[in-house]
Amino acid sequence: MSVHRLPTSIPWRSLFWSALALITFVALMPWTQELPKPFQWSDKLNHFAAFVVLVWSLKAAYPLKNRQAWLWMLAYGAAIESIQYFLPWRSAEWADLAVDALAALTGLLLYPFFERSVICLWDIMPSYKKHQQGK
Template sequence: MIARKYILLSRTLIWAGIIFFLCAIPSSSIPDPKLNIPHLDKVVHFGMFFIMSIFLCSELRYQTNLSPRACYPIAIGFSFVYGGLIEILQYSCFHRGAEWWDLIADILGGVAGCLLYPTAKKYKDKLIARFWKKN
């Protein structure tokens, strides 16, 4: 059986890879979703880093036994550093536009994920308890 710590680490690394891939592909290769949502790309950045920060908080809590409040600065700092690195790479290597607003959306997604992490964990724990009760 694969240890839980490796599953959590793999999940986080795979998600970081998905974010990197989506931000690295040429803009011309991204299909137009035909949605009339203003600043849709900012919403996507927010969502990607929202999920990433929940994954990071979960992993940090399990791997290090840090309190949730101690995990938040790490997850938000990661959102800032990783989001900033992606924007720099988009500008210099991927020939895409780099935007400060994308980085701000990344950071805000990280903050929102940290703020909602306790609620997400509570609902996940209830769901798992209900599942195990049936079996």
């Protein structure tokens, strides 16, 4: 099995911490209206997408084993739900934490695909110097 190396010129740590900050902000901000009936499950889809992105960016940024990354994401999800419990405009739900855990696990299972995709896209993108030489 070959070892993949993500491009080091991409600021993975900055991307991870930016994603974490944005997702934390969105998770804690007040919402003023309920979602319409057909979109009530979109909350779970939002959790799922957020935790897949977080675990991908975490694995790209730091050399963690899958178990470590999953535990960090589980701890983060539990922290968010715990904080939401004390916010009058939010509610804590066990189902959200379960979706977070499942999404992190799914993200870890799909991480090799993410990694190969980034490497392939990076390889086919012309570098800045090549682009400038053609002008």
